[in-house]
Structures are given as structure tokens and as C-alpha cells.
Amino acid sequence: MGDRGGAGGSRRRRTGSRPSSQSGGGPAAAEEEVRAAAPGATGRPPTRTRAAAPTRAPLPQCHRLQDSLFSSDSGFNNYRGILNWCVVMLILSNARLFLENLIKYGILVDPIQVVSLFLKDPYSWPALCLVIVANVFAVAAFQVEKRLAVGALTEQAGLLLHVLNLATILCFPAAVALLLESITPVGSVLALMVYTILFLKLFSYRDVNLWCRERRARAKAKAGKKANGGTAQRMVSYPDNLTYRDLYYFLFAPTLCYELNFPRSPRIRKRFLLRRLLEMLFLTQLQVGLIQQWMVPTIQNSMKPFKDMDYSRIIERLLKLAVPNHLIWLIFFYWFFHSCMNAVAELMQFGDREFYRDWWNSESVTYFWQNWNIPVHKWCLRHFYKPMLRRGSSKWVARTGVFFASAFFHEYLVSIPLHMFRLWAFTGMMAQIPLAWIVSRFFQGNYGNAAVWLTLIIGQPVAVLMYVHDYYVLHYEAPVVGA
Numbered sequence: 001m002g003d004r005g006g007a008g009g010s011r012r013r014r015t016g017s018r019p020s021s022q023s024g025g026g027p028a029a030a031e032e033e034v035r036a037a038a039p040g041a042t043g044r045p046p047t048r049t050r051a052a053a054p055t056r057a058p059l060p061q062c063h064r065l066q067d068s069l070f071s072s073d074s075g076f077n078n079y080r081g082i083l084n085w086c087v088v089m090l091i092l093s094n095a096r097l098f099l100e101n102l103i104k105y106g107i108l109v110d111p112i113q114v115v116s117l118f119l120k121d122p123y124s125w126p127a128l129c130l131v132i133v134a135n136v137f138a139v140a141a142f143q144v145e146k147r148l149a150v151g152a153l154t155e156q157a158g159l160l161l162h163v164l165n166l167a168t169i170l171c172f173p174a175a176v177a178l179l180l181e182s183i184t185p186v187g188s189v190l191a192l193m194v195y196t197i198l199f200l201k202l203f204s205y206r207d208v209n210l211w212c213r214e215r216r217a218r219a220k221a222k223a224g225k226k227a228n229g230g231t232a233q234r235m236v237s238y239p240d241n242l243t244y245r246d247l248y249y250f251l252f253a254p255t256l257c258y259e260l261n262f263p264r265s266p267r268i269r270k271r272f273l274l275r276r277l278l279e280m281l282f283l284t285q286l287q288v289g290l291i292q293q294w295m296v297p298t299i300q301n302s303m304k305p306f307k308d309m310d311y312s313r314i315i316e317r318l319l320k321l322a323v324p325n326h327l328i329w330l331i332f333f334y335w336f337f338h339s340c341m342n343a344v345a346e347l348m349q350f351g352d353r354e355f356y357r358d359w360w361n362s363e364s365v366t367y368f369w370q371n372w373n374i375p376v377h378k379w380c381l382r383h384f385y386k387p388m389l390r391r392g393s394s395k396w397v398a399r400t401g402v403f404f405a406s407a408f409f410h411e412y413l414v415s416i417p418l419h420m421f422r423l424w425a426f427t428g429m430m431a432q433i434p435l436a437w438i439v440s441r442f443f444q445g446n447y448g449n450a451a452v453w454l455t456l457i458i459g460q461p462v463a464v465l466m467y468v469h470d471y472y473v474l475h476y477e478a479p480v481v482g483a
């Protein structure tokens, strides 16, 4: 910092830096000079002439000790403008891709074709029938719980019935999807998703009711009477929760974890609901359009390099597919976790709207899985991970167990509809454990965040291409080979 006070600078009192005002001029400087010279300024009369005062008065400084904004030491973190620039660049580059795609393929969006993905025959709706039949399993679980509550069933018999019911929930739709000709792959995926959600919900329903019975037994043993505690404040207590109304509220609510008393929002906000419904409608169209117009031709063009085992072209195709795939995935995230879940929650006055957390800031793979799909994460913690820890498993074993179960369900939802068992989805989920270790070991902070984004952007199209390639080979090339 240069001392621009001249000869008197070393003796002057520092008045703090004023980087904006320049030395030797300006009203502030003049004012300071006048104040320094004024008789009452120091409480003593001036002993020097007015002419000497400017040389001794502190001159405002224009430099101070400071870092450049891009240095991490500067503490500067407002990159809003750069974020906007990224968005503008993204829109521009995608607009170019969009135009190129239109010129190359014309308009491929076809709503009629979408219907054919769900139905083979307009008079047969197997996926919908499967979803309706799912009620039987919900009612079965309810009846078992009713009998357990009044002691008409022993706990062992109840457990056996629940296990049978839950196993059937997974096996029955899988068998139908594998054996029934008239069901389409997309119809199968939707039906299997409904059954998987039902499985997780009824698992939770059984666990929570069991915890209530155990608590009731403990309370009975302690007090001898007053088994359920107080029934004040319109709170439902066990076994009053065992009603169809309560069961179906839980089955439709946007959560996988059962509770006797869910937090409720005071009213339905019509504007909020309308916004979410419009988003649902618009984003559904957008996703379908992007898949038909952008994803499908890119995937189709990837088959030849795969067939020829042309690795450089395969990588080029993979990177090309990564862009629309990632965009659609992001739209899907907003559509499902924000629009759909909030719309359902608003309609049902379901109060807990934490369906996702800030997974986009993940600096580790672990953080991503803790924050991206909160309903599933909560279920995993409450009904799988923590019970395993309580039974004495190590964290590593419990975490591997959770990822194994998750990998199983991912594979279940892909392999059965495609009638093809390749374990790509299973491997992808199981690979999260070593990946989490690698990312946390070698990448921290922003590098960790970039590593998580990269695995999301590249990992998914790899799995998509693997399945599509195998499906293509199985359904379109096998007859040729046979002939």
C-alpha cells in the first residue's frame, strides 16, 4: 500500500481507507482538510499555518489489501450471473441441436404411438386390471392386522401371512407380465411400479402396527391399565387406526412410511394445485416429445456402431445420448418429485412435502443417495438400515444390504417388462458402493460435486444403451441368425 501522504504521512493518524475517493481532490478530502485546520477540531488552537495543513491531513487511499474475486481466499461466492450465462449458453446450444434434429428427421412426435406403448389391443387393458387387483393384497394385509390387534392371530402366524402376502405382491404381477402376451413393456413397468410401491407401503404398515402392539404390551405391563396412553387432541392411537379409510389414505399419500397421525396441511390451496397440475400436463408432453424426437433416433443410430464393435463411434454415440437423456432425467425429477407429489399431497392435505433435498449440491455419492429420493431413503432408513444396525450389523453390511435390495427392485422393474435378464440395472446400483468410496477418497468439494454430476450424466446412458442394444439383438437380430 503506497503511502501517498508525502513527508507528513508517517506521522498522520490513519482514518481508514476510502478506495473510491482520489487523493488531492474531491469534496470529502477538502472537508477533511478544513476540519483538520478548524480551531475546535482537536480541542486546541491550531499551531501551524493553514498552508501546512493539507500536507499533514490523511489522504484517502484507493488501494487496500484484497484478493481477486476468483481466488478462493476472497470468500466471494456470488456466481448468479455466471449461472445465468450457463443457462443462456445451454438454451442456445440446445436450440441448435433442436434445429439440426428437425432438419435431419422432421417431426417425429406422434401421440398415437404413445397410446400403443400402453396398449396392444384397445379392448384389453391388462396393466390396469393388474393395478385394480392390487387392492386384494392391501385388504389381505389389513385383515391380518385387524386380527393381530384383537389377538385372534399369534404374532408368528401374522408374520407368516404377511410374508406370504408380500411375496405374492412381487411374484404375481411378475408372472402376469412374463406370461401375458397382451401386456406391453411400458404397461408392465407401470403395473410393477404400483406393486413395488404397495410392497414397500404394506411392509411399513406391518412394521408400524407391530411397534404399536409392542408399545401397548409394554404399557400394559407397566401400568396394568390405560394401555394406549392419553387419547387427547384428536390423535389416533392404536388400534383405532385400523380402518379402511386410514389404510387407503396411506396407500394414496405420497410417502412410503406409515404413521398413525400424518402431519396435515390446513386447507387445499387451489392456485398451488392448479400450477402443479399444469406443470404435470406440460412436462409430460415435453418428456414424451423429447424422447420421441431426440432420444429414439439417437439410440437407433447407436445400434450399428455397437454391432460393428466400433469403440470410438460407440463413445461418440454415448456422449450424444447423454445430453437428451440427462435433460429428460432432470425434467422427470421436477415433474415427479415436485409437480406430481405436491399435487397429490395438496389434494390429500398431506403436510410433509420434503420429497427431495438439495442433491444437486452433492459432493459425495453418499450425499446424493441421502437427498435425491426422500420417500425411498426414509423407508430404507426406517425399515431396513436402522433395524439392521439395531440387530448388531455393521454400517457397511447394513448399507450393502440396502443397496442390494434397491438393486434388486431396479432390476425387477426393468428385466421383467423387457423379458430380458441382463443385470445391468442391478450392477449399476451395486456399483454405487465402490463409487461412493472412490469419489469420497479422491474428490472433495467442487471436484466431488463434478464427479457426482459426471456419474449421473454418463452412467445412465450407459445403462440405457446396454438394455436397448440387448433388446435390439434379442428381438430384431435373433431371427436373422436363426434363419
Ligand SMILES: CC(C)(COP(=O)(O)OP(=O)(O)OC[C@H]1O[C@@H](n2cnc3c(N)ncnc32)[C@H](O)[C@@H]1OP(=O)(O)O)[C@@H](O)C(=O)NCCC(=O)NCCS
Pocket: 366, 369, 370, 373, 376, 377, 378, 380, 381, 385, 386, 389, 390, 395, 398, 399, 402, 403, 406
Ligand atoms: C443406505 C442408506 C440408507 C444409508 O443412509 P445414510 O444416511 O448414509 O446412513 P448413516 O450411516 O449416515 O445413518 C443414518 C441414520 O442412522 C442413524 N444411525 C447410525 N448408526 C446407528 C445405530 N447404530 N443405531 C441406530 N441408528 C443409527 C443415524 O443417527 C442417522 O439417523 P438420522 O437419519 O435420524 O439422522 C442410504 O444411502 C440410502 O438410502 N441408500 C439407498 C438409496 C436408494 O436406493 N434409493 C433409490 C432411489 S431410486
